[in-house]
Amino acid sequence: xxxxxxxxxxxxxxxxxxxxxxxxxxxxxxxxxxxxxxxxxxxxxxxxxxxxxxxxxxxxxxxxxxxxxxxxxxxxxxxxxxxxxxxxxxxxxxxxxxxxxxxxxxxxxxxxxxxxxxxxxxxxxxxxxxxxxxxxxxxxxxxxxxxxxxxxxxxxxxxxxxxxxxxxxxxxxxxxxxxxxxxxxxxxxxxxxxxxxxxxxxxxxxxxxxxxxxxxxxxxxxxxxxxxxxxxxxxxxxxxxxxxxxxxxxxxxxxxxxxxxxxxxxxxxxxxxxxxxxxxxxxxxxxxxxxxxxxxxxxxxxxxxxxxxxxxxxxxxxxxxxxxxxxxxxxxxxxxxxxxxxxxxxxxxxxxxxxxxxxxxxxxxxxxxxxxxxxxxxxxxxxxxxxxxxxxxxxxxxxxxxxxxxxxxxxxxxxxxxxxxxxxxxxxxxxxxxxxxxxxxxxxxxxxxxxxxxxxxxxxxxxxxxxxxxxxxxxxxxxxxxxxxxxxxxxxxxxxxxxx
Numbered sequence: 001x002x003x004x005x006x007x008x009x010x011x012x013x014x015x016x017x018x019x020x021x022x023x024x025x026x027x028x029x030x031x032x033x034x035x036x037x038x039x040x041x042x043x044x045x046x047x048x049x050x051x052x053x054x055x056x057x058x059x060x061x062x063x064x065x066x067x068x069x070x071x072x073x074x075x076x077x078x079x080x081x082x083x084x085x086x087x088x089x090x091x092x093x094x095x096x097x098x099x100x101x102x103x104x105x106x107x108x109x110x111x112x113x114x115x116x117x118x119x120x121x122x123x124x125x126x127x128x129x130x131x132x133x134x135x136x137x138x139x140x141x142x143x144x145x146x147x148x149x150x151x152x153x154x155x156x157x158x159x160x161x162x163x164x165x166x167x168x169x170x171x172x173x174x175x176x177x178x179x180x181x182x183x184x185x186x187x188x189x190x191x192x193x194x195x196x197x198x199x200x201x202x203x204x205x206x207x208x209x210x211x212x213x214x215x216x217x218x219x220x221x222x223x224x225x226x227x228x229x230x231x232x233x234x235x236x237x238x239x240x241x242x243x244x245x246x247x248x249x250x251x252x253x254x255x256x257x258x259x260x261x262x263x264x265x266x267x268x269x270x271x272x273x274x275x276x277x278x279x280x281x282x283x284x285x286x287x288x289x290x291x292x293x294x295x296x297x298x299x300x301x302x303x304x305x306x307x308x309x310x311x312x313x314x315x316x317x318x319x320x321x322x323x324x325x326x327x328x329x330x331x332x333x334x335x336x337x338x339x340x341x342x343x344x345x346x347x348x349x350x351x352x353x354x355x356x357x358x359x360x361x362x363x364x365x366x367x368x369x370x371x372x373x374x375x376x377x378x379x380x381x382x383x384x385x386x387x388x389x390x391x392x393x394x395x396x397x398x399x400x401x402x403x404x405x406x407x408x409x410x411x412x413x414x415x416x417x418x419x420x421x422x423x424x425x426x427x428x429x430x431x432x433x434x435x436x437x438x439x440x441x442x443x444x445x446x447x448x449x450x451x452x453x454x455x456x457x458x459x460x461x462x463x464x465x466x467x468x469x470x471x472x473x474x475x476x477x478x479x480x481x482x483x484x485x486x487x488x489x490x491x492x493x494x495x496x497x498x499x500x
Contacts, residue, residue, distance in 0.1 A: 004226065004227060004228050004229055005031075005228075005229045005230075005231065006031045006032060006033040006201070006228065006229070006230050006231075007030045007031050007032065007230065007231055007232045007233075008024055008030065008031075008032045008033070008230055008232055008233050008234075008235060008495075009033045009035065009220065009221055009228050009229070009230040009233075009234050009235065010024075010032065010033065010034045010035065010235045010237055010467075011035050011208045011221055011234070011235065011236050011237060011238050011246065012035070012036065012037075012088070012236065012237035012238035012239060012242070012243075012468065013034050013035070013036030013086045013087070013088065013186070013190075013202070013204075013237075014036075014083065014087065014088020014089060014090065014185070014237060014238075014239060014468065014484075015087070015088045015089055015090040015185050015468070015469075015481055015484040015485050015488065016088075016237045016467050016468040016469070016484050016485065016487050016488035016491070017034060017036075017088070017235075017237030017238075017467065017468065017488065018034070018086065018087055018088070018090075018184075018185035018186055018188075018189050018190055018488070019128065019185050019188075019189055019485050019488030019489050019492070020235065020237060020467050020488040020489075020491055020492050020495075021034040021189070021190075021200060022189035022190060022200065023488075023489060023492035023493075024492055024495065024496070025196075025197050025199050025200035027199075027496070028197070028199055029199075030199060030232075031199050031201070032199060032200045032201070033201045033203060033228055033230075034200065034201070034202050034203070035203045035206050035208060035221070035223060035228070036085075036086050036202065036203070036204050036205075036206065037064075037084060037205065037206065037207045037208075037238075038062075038083070038084035038085040038086065038204070038205065039084075039085060039086070039204055039205055040085070040086040040186065040190075040191075040193060040202075040204055041062075041085045041086065041091070042086075042186075042191055042192070042193060046062070047062070047085060047087075047091055047092070047182070047184075048181050048182060049180055049181060049182070050094075050095055050175070050177050050180060050181065050182045050296065050297050051180070051296075051297055053092070053093065053094050053095070053182070053297070054326055056081075056083075056092050057081045057327070057434075058079065058081065058329060061084070062083065062084055062085060062092065063081050063082065063083065063084055063092070064081075064082040064083075064084050064241075064242075064367075065079055065080075065081060065082075066079060066080040066081075066082060066241060066367055066368070066370050067079055067080075067367070067370070068080070068370050068371065068372065069369050069370065069371045071371075071372070071373070071374055071375075072373065072375075072376055073374065073375040073376055073383075073427055074280070074372070074373075074374030074375050074376075074427055074430055075331065075374070075427065075428060075429065075430045075431065077329070077330050077331055078430070078431050078432055079329070079432075080241065080278075080370055080432055080434065080436055081432075081434050082239060082241055082242070085186075086186040086190065086202075086204065087184035087185050087186030087187070087190075088184075088185070088239065089239075089434070089481060090132075090176065090182075090184040090185045090186075090481055090485065091182065091184035091185070091186055091187075093434065093479075093481060094297060094299055095175045095176050095177050095182050095183075095297070096173050096174075096175065096299070096302070096478075096479040096481070097129070097132060097134040097173075097174045097175055097176040097479075097481065097482050098161055098173065098174065098302075098478040098479050098482060099125050099129065099161070099163075099164040099478075099482055100121075100125070100164075100476040100477075100478060100480070100482070100483045100486075101164070101166045101476070101477060101478065102118035102164065103118075103166075103312075103313070104474075104476045104477055105117055105118040105120075105121050105476075106118050107473075107474065108442075108472070108473050108474070111443055111473040111474065112442075112443030112444030112447060112450065112454070112473070113442045113443055113454050113473050114454045115454050116442070116454065116490075121486055121490060124486045124489040124490045125164075125482065125486050127489060128482065128485045128486055128489050129482065131188050131189075132176040132183055132185070132188050132482070132485065133176060133177070133178045133183045133188070134162075134174050134175065134176050134482070135162075135174060135175065135177070136162045136172050136173070136174045136175075137172055137173055137174070137175060137295070137296055137299075137300045138294070138295070138296060138300075139172060139300070140293060140294050140295075141292050141293035141294055141295045141300055141322065142292065142293035143288070143292035143293055143322055143342060143405060144172075144292070144293070144295065144300040144301055144320075144322075146401045146402055146405055147170060147301055147303075147320055147396075147401070147402070148170060148301075149399075149400075149401035150396050150399035150400075150401035150402045151169065151170040151303065151396075152401075153399040153400060153401060154395060154396065154399065156168055156169050156170055156303070156305070157169040157170075158170055158171065159171045159304070160172075161173070161174075161302065161304075161478070162174040166304060166313060166314060166477075166478075167304065167313040167314060168304055168305055168306055168313065168314055169303070169304055170301055170302070170303045170304075171301065171302050171303075171304070172300060172301060173299065173300065173301065173302050175296065175297075176188075176481075176482075177296060177297075180296075185485060185488075190202075203223070203225065203228070205225075206223045206224065206225045207223060207224045207364070208221050208222070208223050208238070208246055209221075209222045209223060209224060209249065209364040210222045210246075210249055210250050210364070211234055211236070211246065211247070211250035211252070211464065212227070212229075212250075213250070213251070213266050213461065216266060216267065216460065216461045216462060217461070217462040217463055218230070218233070218234040218461060218462065218463045218464035219231075219234070219463070220234065221234055230463070232463065232499060233463045233464065233465060233495065234463060234464050234465075235464075235465045235466075235467055235491075235495075236464070236465070236466045236467070236468070237466075237467045237468045237488070238468065239436075239468050239469060239470065240276070240357075240436045240437050240438065240439045240440075240468065240469045240470040241357060241368060241370065241436060241439075242368075243439065243440055243466055243468055243470045244272050244273035244357045244368070244439045244440055244470060245273075245357065245359065245368040247269075247272050247440065247451075247458075247466075248263070248272055248273060248358075248359050249263065249359065249362065249364055250266065251263055251264050251265050251266035251267070252266055252267050252269055252272060252458065252460075252461065252464075253268075253269055253270075253272035253273060254268065254269070254270045254272065254273070254274075255268035255270075257273075257358060257359065261359055261361060261362040262362055263359075263362050266460075266461065267458075267459070267460035267461055268460075269451055269458075269459060269460060270448060270449060271440070271441060271447075271448070271449035271450055271451045272439070272440055272451055273356050273357040273358055273368075273439050273440075274354075274356050274439065274449060275354055275356075275438045275439060275441050275449065276354060276355040276356050276357055276370075276371075276372055276373075276436060276437075276438060276439050277351050277354055277355075277436075277437050277438045277472075277474060277475040278351065278355075278372050278374075278432055278433070278435050278436045278437070278475070279317070279347040279348060279349065279351065279432070279433035279435045279475065280347060280348050280351065280353075280372075280374050280375075280382065280386075280430050280431070280432060280433070281319070281345045281346060281347035281348075281386075281430065281431055281432075281433050282345065282346065282386045282389070282390070282425070282426040282427075282429055282430050282431070283325035283335075283343050283344070283345045283411060283429065283431075284343065284344045284345070284346075284389075284390055284393035284394075284409070284411060284412065285324055285325050285335070285341050285342070285343045285344075285409075285410045285411045286341060286342060286343075286397065286405075286406045286407070286408065286409050286410060287338045287340065287341055287406070287407040287408050287410055288338075288340040288341050288342050288405055288406070288407065289340070289404060289405055289406065289407050290340065290405070291340060292322035292323075292342060293322075295322055298321055298322035298323055299319060299320070299321050299322075300320070300322075301320040302317060302318065302319065302320070302478075303317070303318035303320060303344075304316070304317055304318070304349075305318070305346075305388075305389070305392060307346075307384075307385050307388035307389060307392065308381055308384070308385050308388075309381070310350070312350065312477075314349060314477065315348070315349050315350050315385060315477070316346050316347065316348065316349055316385050316388070316389050317346070317347050317349045317477060317478060318344055318345060318346045318347070318389065318392075319343075319344075319345045319347070319433075320342070320343070320344055320345075321342060321343040321345070322342050323341055323342065323343065324337045324338065324341040324343065324410075325343050325345065325411070326343070327431055331428060331429060332429060332431070335410070335411050335429065336410050336411070338410065341410065342405070344389075344393040344396065346385070346386055346388075346389025346390070346392070346393070347386075347389075347433050348382045348385050348386065349477035349478070350474075350475070350477055351377075351382055351475065352377030352378075352379065352381045352382055353372070353373050353374055353375055353376045353377040353382050354373065354438075355370070355371045355372035355373035355374075356371055356373075356439075357369065357370055357371070357439055358371070370436075372432075372436070374427075374430060375427055375430075383423045383426060383427060384419075384423075386422075386423075386426035386430070387419050387422045387423050387426055390412060390422050390425075390426065391422075394409070397409065411425075411429070412425040412429075433479075435475065435479070435480050436469075437469045437470065437472045437475045437480060438469075438470065438472045438473065438474060438475055439470045440452060440458075440466045440470035440471055441470075441471060441472065441473050442454060442456065442471040442472070442473055443473050445459055451466065451470075451471075452465065452466050452471050455494050455498065456471060456491055456494060465491070465495070467487060467488055467491040468484060468487065468488075469483075469484045469487070471487065472487075
């Protein structure tokens with residue numbers, strides 16, 4: 001049984017938290033407690049096998065499944081999937097394992113996240129990509145080879161983002177996968193649980209309800225299974241949805257909002273819950289003339305295009321799948337499905353729209369209010385990029401390499417042609433790529449909207465850090481899971497340095 005006193009208490013055993021916990025526990029002199037809301041699922045085949053990933057979304061055993069508040073212009077019916085298990089979303093997602101573009105990391109440094117440039121993060125990316133068994137997909141699928149040829153017809157080169165190479169073009173993706181098994185942070189750093197070091201304690205199926213402060217010093221955490229104390233630090237790694245929720249329940253956040261709910265203010269931090277960014281996508285699907293061919297999970301390729309008005313080398317990322325669009329919850333259940341199909345799903349890599357997370361009440365049992373405010377950017381850039389992405393898909397459909405694969409366009413369908421028609425379709429059938437980030441952003445402490453400094457310490461309090469995707473100053477343009485794991489690895493060194 002665990003005791004109640006540790007050097008470090010980490011709240012959340014997901015992509016960052018599991019990584020951080022194991023690295024801190026490498027020092028046998030420290031005692032680390034890792035609190036995780038879900039089970040370990042160490043031997044559950046639905047979690048272990050990558051081919052089962054789509055079945056986890058929306059299943060209450062595995063998914064916290066957060067609804068949205070009514071969206072002004074976007075799809076109010078979509079739901080934000082967040083993993084309820086050890087390993088977090090690394091144990092729950094499609095395992096696209098992409099190193100963030102160097103340019104994105106350099107932008108973090110320019111925005112006040114000193115030390116988080118491409119140079120400052122490269123050693124950590126190098127390490128975690130090895131430890132997570134990241135490798136390129138197999139390249140045998142006939143349909144995937146046709147996409148490579150079609151891209152060449154459109155003068156979009158083959159690039160290799162398995163090595164961090166980005167720009168306009170098409171790339172085979174890399175996966176954190178090994179012999180059909182998803183290689184999550186739980187697999188890489190914690191399993192088998194029976195062999196964990198004695199100084200690392202796991203408290204599973206336990207939900208944090210409030211961080212305990214002595215004045216402005218974080219000293220522990222209340223949970224639904226007791227109270228645990230930390231004599232060095234409390235570290236919140238609950239993810240971009242639940243981290244701001246827990247901070248606000250604990251009195252750290254926008255003072256007016258906390259007072260509305262009768263919560264005593266420990267420190268007024270208006271940035272908590274703000275700056276919410278997510279990748280939003282819309283599908284183009286064709287009926288296929290024949291099977292795609294062998295693939296690890298049917299998601300072999302990513303395509304990158306510059307479809308907006310910025311000077312970035314790409315602002316749109318496309319997922320190419322060997323099947324109908326992967327979600328059949330409302331409103332996607334309205335879309336036609338055929339036995340053989342393939343999908344081109346562009347997403348807005350650098351979203352201009354930003355939302356927020358707020359408390360529904362002061363009761364920790366209540367889910368927070370998620371308002372991504374999709375498609376509300378003043379210039380309507382996000383919608384325009386998806387429309388351009390649909391038009392790009394139709395250009396691909398005309399290529400010699402793909403023409404014989406296509407029986408017909410299923411969605412949006414040939415009857416929709418104008419920008420207005422395609423924009424309405426893109427918004428109605430938009431879906432999250434399940435990448436909510438940036439809700440406790442890192443940066444210059446002088447910035448009033450910054451929540452943590454570049455060492456991930458929460459402003460205005462002591463012995464409290466945030467280590468997860470919420471600290472991103474802005475969302476990276478690719479699938480962010482490897483970046484979140486990198487944050488956990490780098491945070492471990494920062495913490496060790498600060499306590500030497």
